[in-house]
Amino acid sequence: MRLSGRGIRCMRGGRDVFSGLDFETCAGEALAVVGTNGSGKTSLLRMIAGLLAPAAGSIALEGGDVELTLPEQAHYVAHRDALKPALSVIENLLFWQKFLGGDASDAKGCLATVGLDHAIHLPAAYLSAGQRRRLSIARLLTVRRPIWLLDEPTNALDRAGQSMFAALMIDHLARGGLIVAATHMPLGIITRELPIGSAS
Amino acid sequence: MTLLDLANPTRFLTLTSRLLPWLAGLTFVLLLIGLYQSAMAPDDYQQGATVKIMFIHVPNAWLSMFVWGVMSLAALGTLVWRHPLADVAAKAAAPIGACFTFLALATGSLWGRPMWGTYWEWDARLTSVLILFLMYLGLIALWRAVEDPSRAARAAAVLTLVGAINLPIIKFSVDWWNTLHQPASVLRLGGPTLDRAFLIPLLIMALAFSLLFLTLHLAAMRNEILRRRVRALQLKQASQLP
Amino acid sequence: MTALAALVRRDVKIALRVGGGALIGVLFFLTVVVLMPFALGPDLALLTRLGPAILWLGALLASLLTLDRLFMADHEDGSLDLIVMGRVPLELACAAKALAHWLAAGLPLVIATPALGLLLNLDATSTSAIGLTLLVGTPALTFTGMIGAALAVTLHRGGLLLAVLVLPLSIPVLIFGVAASEAAIGGFSFGAPFTILCALSLISFVIGPFAAAASLRHGLD
Numbered sequence: 001m002r003l004s005g006r007g008i009r010c011m012r013g014g015r016d017v018f019s020g021l022d023f024e025t026c027a028g029e030a031l032a033v034v035g036t037n038g039s040g041k042t043s044l045l046r047m048i049a050g051l052l053a054p055a056a057g058s059i060a061l062e063g064g065d066v067e068l069t070l071p072e073q074a075h076y077v078a079h080r081d082a083l084k085p086a087l088s089v090i091e092n093l094l095f096w097q098k099f100l101g102g103d104a105s106d107a108k109g110c111l112a113t114v115g116l117d118h119a120i121h122l123p124a125a126y127l128s129a130g131q132r133r134r135l136s137i138a139r140l141l142t143v144r145r146p147i148w149l150l151d152e153p154t155n156a157l158d159r160a161g162q163s164m165f166a167a168l169m170i171d172h173l174a175r176g177g178l179i180v181a182a183t184h185m186p187l188g189i190i191t192r193e194l195p196i197g198s199a200s
Numbered sequence: 201m202t203l204l205d206l207a208n209p210t211r212f213l214t215l216t217s218r219l220l221p222w223l224a225g226l227t228f229v230l231l232l233i234g235l236y237q238s239a240m241a242p243d244d245y246q247q248g249a250t251v252k253i254m255f256i257h258v259p260n261a262w263l264s265m266f267v268w269g270v271m272s273l274a275a276l277g278t279l280v281w282r283h284p285l286a287d288v289a290a291k292a293a294a295p296i297g298a299c300f301t302f303l304a305l306a307t308g309s310l311w312g313r314p315m316w317g318t319y320w321e322w323d324a325r326l327t328s329v330l331i332l333f334l335m336y337l338g339l340i341a342l343w344r345a346v347e348d349p350s351r352a353a354r355a356a357a358v359l360t361l362v363g364a365i366n367l368p369i370i371k372f373s374v375d376w377w378n379t380l381h382q383p384a385s386v387l388r389l390g391g392p393t394l395d396r397a398f399l400i401p402l403l404i405m406a407l408a409f410s411l412l413f414l415t416l417h418l419a420a421m422r423n424e425i426l427r428r429r430v431r432a433l434q435l436k437q438a439s440q441l442p
Numbered sequence: 443m444t445a446l447a448a449l450v451r452r453d454v455k456i457a458l459r460v461g462g463g464a465l466i467g468v469l470f471f472l473t474v475v476v477l478m479p480f481a482l483g484p485d486l487a488l489l490t491r492l493g494p495a496i497l498w499l500g501a502l503l504a505s506l507l508t509l510d511r512l513f514m515a516d517h518e519d520g521s522l523d524l525i526v527m528g529r530v531p532l533e534l535a536c537a538a539k540a541l542a543h544w545l546a547a548g549l550p551l552v553i554a555t556p557a558l559g560l561l562l563n564l565d566a567t568s569t570s571a572i573g574l575t576l577l578v579g580t581p582a583l584t585f586t587g588m589i590g591a592a593l594a595v596t597l598h599r600g601g602l603l604l605a606v607l608v609l610p611l612s613i614p615v616l617i618f619g620v621a622a623s624e625a626a627i628g629g630f631s632f633g634a635p636f637t638i639l640c641a642l643s644l645i646s647f648v649i650g651p652f653a654a655a656a657s658l659r660h661g662l663d
Contacts, residue, residue, distance in 0.1 A: 051523055053660075071527040080520030085347070086459040087452070098448035101529050115442040125347055126438040134442070160442060309560070319560045322484030330476060330561075337469050347460050377480060 001027040001063040001146060003048070003070075003178060008057035010043045017043060019056070023194050027063075027146070030169065030179040032191035039197025041182035042078075045149045048180060049076045064146065074147040075140050079155075081132045082139075085125030089116055089135060092124050097142040110141040114164065129156040137165060140172075148172060150181040154188075162188055209425050212285060216418045223415045230408035237401035250314050255401055257307035259409035260300045264332055265367075267297030267413065271339075272364040275357035285421070287353030288428070290360060291343055292420035296413060298336035304329055324378035328371045335363050349428060445530045446538040453542030456515075463508055464546040468554050471504035475558045486563040493562040494623035497572050498579075498616055500558075501551045505583045506612075508547045510604045512539060512591040513658070522595070522658070532655040540588045540650060548580040564627075571626030575639060579619040582643040585650035586611045592654035596661025615642050 002024065009019035017040035025031040033041045046052040048059055050071035061070045083092050093107050111117045114134040119127075127135065133156045140148060148169075154162045166188030169179060173189070181187060238255035271293045277286025308326050309319045320326070339359060346352040457464035478496045479489060489496070516522040516539075525535050555576055559569030590608035597603070622635035 046523075049523070049527055051526060068529065072529045074527065076523060076527060078520050078523060080518070082520040082524050084452070084456055084519065084521070086456050086461055091452075091455070095448050095452045096524070099445045099528060099530065100524070101445055119438060119441050122434050122438055123347075126435050127441075128438070131438065131441055158442070318486065318563050320563060321486065322479050327479075327484075334469070334473055334476060337472070341466050341469055344460050345463070345466075378484060 001061070001176070001178060003059070003061050003147065003180070005048075005059045006057055008044070008047065008059065009055040010040045010047070010052075011055040012040070012043065018196050021057070021196060025178060025180065025192070027176045027178050028173050030173060030181065030187070030189055030191040031194050032187065033180065033182045033194050033196060034184070035195055035197035041196065042151055044196065045076070045078075045151050045180065045182055048147075049074055049149050051076075061147075070147070073145055074149050075143070075145045076149045076151075077136050077140065077153050078151045081136045083124045083127075083132055083135060085123060088121050088123055089127070090120040092135060093138055093142060096139045100139075100143040100145075107138075107142050110138045111135075113141060113168070114138045115161075130158055130161060133157055134161060137168065141168070146177050148177060148179045148181075150179065150183075152183055153181060154183070154185060209284065209288075213422060213425060216422055220415065220418055220422075223411065223418070227408060227411040227415050230404060230411060234401060234404040234408045237404055241401050242397055248314075250311060251398075253307050253311040254398070255405045257304060257311055258402060259406045260304035260307060261329060262406060263409055263413055264297060264301035264304050264329060266410070267293050267300060268332070268336075268360070268364060268367065270417075271297065271360045275360040275364075278353050278357040279361070285425075287349065287357065288421050288424045289417070290353070290356060291349065292424050293417055294336060294339050294343060294356075296416050296420060298333065298340060300409075300413070301329060301333040301336055305333060322378065324375045327378065328374050331370055331374070332367065335367075339363070349424075349431075445528070446534055449525075449530075449535060449538045450542040450545070453539055454546050457542070457546035462546070463511065465550065467504045467508040467547045468550045470507050471500045471551050471554060472558065474500040474503055475561060489562045490564060490568075493559065493564045493568060494572050494575075494620050494627065496562060497555060497558060497576070498620050498623070501555075501576055501580060502583060502609075502612060502616060504551055505548055505580055506587060506605055506608060509543070509584070509587040509591050509608070510594055510601055512543050512588060513595040513654075514591070517595045526658060532659060533651040536588060536592070536654040536658070537585075537647070537651040540584050540654075543588075544581050544584040548584050551580060552576045568623070568627045571632065572623045575619045575622045575636065578636070578639055578643055579615050582615045582639075582646040583612055585643075585646035586615070588650045589653040589657070592657045593661075596657055615639065615646075618642060 003026075004022075004024040006022055007019075008021040008023075010017040010021075017038075021044070023031065033044055035041055043052055047054050048070065050069065059070065061073070064070070064073050082096070084095075087095070089111065090107065093111065097107055108117060108120065111120055114137050116131065116134055116138065119131075124132065124135065133153070137153070154165060157165060169187065169189050173179065179191075181191070234255070238252055241252065241255070243249050243251065271290045274286045274290035274293065277283040278290065305326065308329070312321055312323070312326070313319050339356060342356050342359060343349075343352050346355075456462050475496055478492070478500075482488060482492065513522060516525065526532055528535070552573055555573045556569050559572065564572070587604075587608045589611070590604045593607060594604045618635045618639040622632055622639055624630075625635055626632040
């Protein structure tokens with residue numbers, strides 16, 4: 001599986017954020033998009049996720065499921081955790097499992113992996129930022145998707161959380177997955193860096 | 201036993217757990233006596249047997265206003281004295297008050313049916329009670345809008361007090377609006393003078409309903425305190441997670 | 443199917459829990475109807491005559507009031523991004539969200555109608571006629587209003603803009619809803635306007651989800 005972009009140009013509010021960006025990454029590889037604030041890291045991820053149209057250029061996936069589009073084979077973890085405060089931890093996770101069409105994998109087991117198994121009936125409103133991020137990570141595990149698009153995934157996590165997540169990413173890559181992450185911090189795994197913005 | 205002791209929610213729980221069965225029993229007995237007396241009361245020469253709706257209607261109508269008064273006191277407790285049980289009392293009282301108000305409206309409407317020929321007439325008194333009902337519902341909606349009860353408490357307290365000041369103004373306006381438009385055919389319900397045969401059952405029923413409110417209110421306050429404890433425990437549990 | 447059922451269930455659950463505004467719409471409906479006699483006077487004959495219009499206007503305003511949260515909440519917490527990316531066609535997901543919204547906010551309006559009919563001195567026939575037209579017509583209000591809700595999300599503006607966008611679109615529903623109710627009360631042919639009202643609802647079931655999905659797909663950034 002190969003994810004590539006050719007000559008991508010990003011315009012935000014009439015301003016050129018970046019242009020002529022090429023990248024390429026293969027299964028088993030993690031691509032770290034690095035750059036200063038406002039360099040367009042989030043925009044690039046949203047373009048790959050199909051949520052933002054590039055002003056020029058194209059993004060293509062080779063070797064994936066031909067029946068599905070690129071966004072349909074991707075998980076997106078953004079700054080906002082897509083959690084409903086009124087629902088409990090398990091209700092939030094089970095909703096995404098059903099909606100994203102996961103094979104009925106063990107939701108409680110996934111919560112145990114991210115360390116939230118003692119809190120399954122707590123309302124998500126009571127969770128801290130780091131706990132909310134752990135719950136978003138559990139979503140990556142309940143539904144298997146080959147491509148993980150991660151926007152500052154380790155931001156709110158403590159050190160134990162970061163190493164837990166690094167292990168999950170290594171496992172995902174070993175299964176032939178692919179990661180594109182926008183990040184300021186080292187993710188704790190071997191990555192190839194893609195500098196964008198003024199640095200490129 | 202002072203008021204300060206009662207302020208402690210734990211004391212409140214133990215005290216009310218002993219008090220509630222007695223209160224409930226007393227309410228039940230008084231309600232039985234009151235209902236029996238009401239059933240035995242003579243028919244009115246004008247309204248016939250329908251006058252007996254009064255024995256349910258009047259206590260409910262009186263409580264619908266009394267409960268708002270209780271909530272206003274509790275609101276003062278929240279805003280001025282920061283009494284720890286005040287907002288619990290205010291929150292617990294709102295749905296009960298709304299129920300009494302609804303019953304006052306429903307019985308008033310049933311009582312009006314044979315008098316007016318319709319279930320509803322925009323009579324000044326019924327209309328005022330209807331507006332009171334809407335204000336209760338608004339207050340309940342306010343309590344339900346915010347998950348953190350201590351944050352909702354101050355907003356609800358302000359609204360309750362504003363309501364208490366506004367209710368007489370609303371009542372006056374509705375009276376004025378109604379006399380301006382009033383069709384002459386409408387019968388005024390009840391009368392300024394009540395026969396003793398009606399007065400005694402009515403007073404017993406009023407006392408029984410007041411006790412019913414006290415019982416329900418204390419029970420609802422207990423539930424609210426326990427609900428907040430569950431919430432506090434859940435928050436504590438969340439803070440201990442990784 | 444499970445995905446759509448899960449979406450409907452989740453939205454209804456959130457609307458009914460603390461912080462969800464499902465029942466505020468009914469309260470607003472009740473208040474609007476109660477306000478009318480203060481403006482018109484307590485003349486029951488007049489109120490009876492205006493009953494269908496009052497109830498329909500109240501229901502229209504109440505269903506509009508709660509609409510601006512339809513996509514906004516999901517947009518604010520990032521859920522909308524995942525819904526757009528998901529394998530469920532966005533049109534169906536939009537329809538499921540609108541259905542959930544109608545179940546939590548539209549259906550209670552229909553259920554409240556008999557009680558409000560009493561206040562306006564409507565007899566059983568009139569009340570059931572108005573209730574029936576609202577049952578058929580409020581989904582049309584939700585499904586056309588959904589287009590405005592989707593536009594409002596992409597523009598990051600809600601509230602009054604939504605009202606201005608959606609109210610003109612709901613005029614046909616209002617016309618045939620009131621016409622069918624009045625026909626039933628006056629003893630004229632109820633069938634013709636009611637059938638048109640049903641048709642309007644069916645059309646909105648098609649147009650609403652497609653238009654909402656189109657504006658969401660191109661407007662998110």
